Amino acid sequence: MMADPERTSAQPPDPAAVDAPAPHLPRAADTTIWRRLLGHRLFITGVILFGLVLAMALFADLLATAAPEKMNVRARFRTPQWAFLLGTDNYGRDIWSRLLYGSRLSLSIGFAVVLVTGVAGTCIGLLAGYFKRLDGPLMRLMDALMAFPAILLAIAIASALGPSAINAVIALSAVYTPRTARIVRGSVLVVREMDYVQAALASGARHGWVIWRHILPNSMAPLIVQLTFIFAYAVLAESILSFLGVGPPPPTPSWGSMIAEGQAYLREAPLMALFPGIAIALTAMGLNLLGDGLRDVLDPRLKVQHG
Amino acid sequence: MAEFVLRRLLSAIPVLLLVTLIAASIMQLVPGDPAMVIAGSGASDAEVQQVRLALGLDRSFGVRLLEWYGGLLRGDLGQSLLLNRSVTTAIAERLPVTLALAGFALLLTIIIGVPAGIIAALKANTAIDQAVLMLALIGVSVPNFWLSLMLIVAFGVWLEVLPAGGYTPFADDPLGWVRCLILPGISLALLQIGLLARITRATMLEVLRQDYVRTARAKGLPIRMVVGQHALRNVLVPVVTVIGISFGLLLSGSVVIETVYSIPGLGRLLATAIFSRDYPVIQGGLLVTAAMLVLLNLAVDLLYAVIDPRIKHDGRS
Numbered sequence: 001m002m003a004d005p006e007r008t009s010a011q012p013p014d015p016a017a018v019d020a021p022a023p024h025l026p027r028a029a030d031t032t033i034w035r036r037l038l039g040h041r042l043f044i045t046g047v048i049l050f051g052l053v054l055a056m057a058l059f060a061d062l063l064a065t066a067a068p069e070k071m072n073v074r075a076r077f078r079t080p081q082w083a084f085l086l087g088t089d090n091y092g093r094d095i096w097s098r099l100l101y102g103s104r105l106s107l108s109i110g111f112a113v114v115l116v117t118g119v120a121g122t123c124i125g126l127l128a129g130y131f132k133r134l135d136g137p138l139m140r141l142m143d144a145l146m147a148f149p150a151i152l153l154a155i156a157i158a159s160a161l162g163p164s165a166i167n168a169v170i171a172l173s174a175v176y177t178p179r180t181a182r183i184v185r186g187s188v189l190v191v192r193e194m195d196y197v198q199a200a201l202a203s204g205a206r207h208g209w210v211i212w213r214h215i216l217p218n219s220m221a222p223l224i225v226q227l228t229f230i231f232a233y234a235v236l237a238e239s240i241l242s243f244l245g246v247g248p249p250p251p252t253p254s255w256g257s258m259i260a261e262g263q264a265y266l267r268e269a270p271l272m273a274l275f276p277g278i279a280i281a282l283t284a285m286g287l288n289l290l291g292d293g294l295r296d297v298l299d300p301r302l303k304v305q306h307g
Numbered sequence: 308m309a310e311f312v313l314r315r316l317l318s319a320i321p322v323l324l325l326v327t328l329i330a331a332s333i334m335q336l337v338p339g340d341p342a343m344v345i346a347g348s349g350a351s352d353a354e355v356q357q358v359r360l361a362l363g364l365d366r367s368f369g370v371r372l373l374e375w376y377g378g379l380l381r382g383d384l385g386q387s388l389l390l391n392r393s394v395t396t397a398i399a400e401r402l403p404v405t406l407a408l409a410g411f412a413l414l415l416t417i418i419i420g421v422p423a424g425i426i427a428a429l430k431a432n433t434a435i436d437q438a439v440l441m442l443a444l445i446g447v448s449v450p451n452f453w454l455s456l457m458l459i460v461a462f463g464v465w466l467e468v469l470p471a472g473g474y475t476p477f478a479d480d481p482l483g484w485v486r487c488l489i490l491p492g493i494s495l496a497l498l499q500i501g502l503l504a505r506i507t508r509a510t511m512l513e514v515l516r517q518d519y520v521r522t523a524r525a526k527g528l529p530i531r532m533v534v535g536q537h538a539l540r541n542v543l544v545p546v547v548t549v550i551g552i553s554f555g556l557l558l559s560g561s562v563v564i565e566t567v568y569s570i571p572g573l574g575r576l577l578a579t580a581i582f583s584r585d586y587p588v589i590q591g592g593l594l595v596t597a598a599m600l601v602l603l604n605l606a607v608d609l610l611y612a613v614i615d616p617r618i619k620h621d622g623r624s
Binding site (some may be wrong): 022140141142143145147148149150151152153155156157160161162232238239240243245246256257259262263267268270273274276277280281282284285288289 | 321322323326328329333334336337338362383442447449450452453456457459460464506555556558559560562563566567575578580581584589592593596597598600601
């Protein structure tokens with residue numbers, strides 16, 4: 001089953017739940033994993049889709065046909081043509097160029113959220129899973145954060161902090177960190193009971209070393225899968241923040257705010273809102289496919305059966 | 308069973324306490340002097356002072372927190388800064404609209420998602436199966452506010468068959484009520500249809516591999532009977548799961564969807580409150596939605612026990 005974007009604290013009894021503990025990954029399997037990933041048709045589709053968006057962001061300067069913020073009142077609402085590949089908006093700005101620079105913003109925010117939730121979630125999950133005394137308080141706090149509708153909490157935090165890219169990252173990380181923390185904790189709880197960990201502890205290894213050498217590497221697979229999905233949610237959620245006007249402020253081109261501007265001209269120029277939405281959907285689709293592929297290969301126990 | 312219910316209820320209490328604390332702390336995140344930010348840049352000193360007094364910002368956070376909990380015990384969430392009424396009244400007025408929209412979206416989710424998942428599982432690895440999985444992928448990838456705008460353009464502006472926005476109460480015009488819920492309902496439901504179809508499909512495939520299904524098939528029972536008699540019961544479990552998850556998604560989604568379609572529900576109330584920095588409404592709305600979710604999840608957990616006696620209620624948090 002697909003990891004849902006807004007899991008609340010209900011724990012489905014489904015054994016394929018996203019929170020399922022980490023499988024032990026033997027090192028010798030590394031080459032097989034790569035081979036299986038390369039043979040995974042949907043994973044490759046995801047790589048291509050996401051690769052295209054990444055290329056848009058990386059090479060925006062080369063691919064752009066105009067400055068994204070340059071207004072041209074004589075060329076407003078142009079339909080797609082050679083000079084304006086995807087047409088122009090209500091200020092005569094080139095939509096294609098704005099999309100390119102918008103991808104930079106979306107991907108940077110998404111990546112920053114992945115980084116923060118990955119690190120914060122790992123720390124919290126490790127502490128909660130490894131030290132029993134911290135488990136209760138930390139996980140209750142995570143449950144409380146997850147009890148809020150995710151987007152709603154993110155909008156409230158982002159608007160309280162003020163509209164900026166950094167604040168969007170803070171708001172989205174606050175919302176998604178509980179998910180990574182839960183996954184890491186679940187893995188740690190299982191790995192901690194493994195004989196080799198108990199053996200290491202019995203032979204006098206320090207907690208820090210056991211966490212670093214044994215617990216962490218064996219808890220990574222489900223975390224990586226989840227982070228791929230969080231990347232997709234973060235891109236979608238950032239577009240909502242920008243759409244509602246609590247994301248990065250103008251004139252920075254952002255896909256969500258481009259749709260918001262297009263909303264005022266749905267009758268005259270529906271293309272203004274159409275293209276940024278397609279860009280968001282393709283990015284999220286690429287990341288979801290990547291996540292599905294990684295899950296099938298890294299974490300076979302969570303696999304959605306394909307027949 | 309009674310012990311499980313009790314333990315589950317007790318475990319919800321610290322979470323609810325933390326939820327109230329988080330909701331009450333949102334205003335603490337406003338940088339600088341919240342009263343000045345909330346009053347706006349053009350406000351006079353007197354206006355800023357008025358906001359400060361209305362929000363109790365002249366007192367310490369600890370005192371305000373105690374007052375907030377005191378009010379909470381009396382069912383009082385404070386006064387809205389702008390709406391000229393109490394927060395509880397404002398929420399109570401808007402909640403039925405959101406529940407109607409959410410219920411409609413949930414209905415769409417179940418009547419489309421479950422059959423789609425079952426058919427995909429029965430026709431695993433065929434074009435139909437691929438199409439369902441594709442739809443599910445689109446559902447989780449398409450931003451719903453954008454889908455809303457595209458539906459408004461197609462059905463409200465070009466074809467002019469459905470209203471492009473607004474809300475008709477059921478009591479005024481039942482048909483108009485249904486018509487104004489169709490587009491927002493689809494926009495909200497698409498994501499959940501995808502999720503439910505995937506979960507149903509996975510469950511169904513699991514069930515079809517079970518020995519008792521093979522036995523039933525082997526003794527000559529037609530596939531329709533096997534599905535109807537044996538498999539559907541098992542599919543109920545994910546449906547219940549999704550109802551629990553859906554509600555959270557719906558409340559989140561309603562903020563955006565109700566804004567786009569101008570539907571006077573709880574979501575739009577909160578969105579408006581967030582933009583006008585009406586903090587009592589924001590805090591109250593956050594609290595009410597989160598509390599509803601905690602209680603709903605509790606209900607869903609209890610419902611599992613009824614549907615699926617295999618689920619053991621020990622050691623689950």
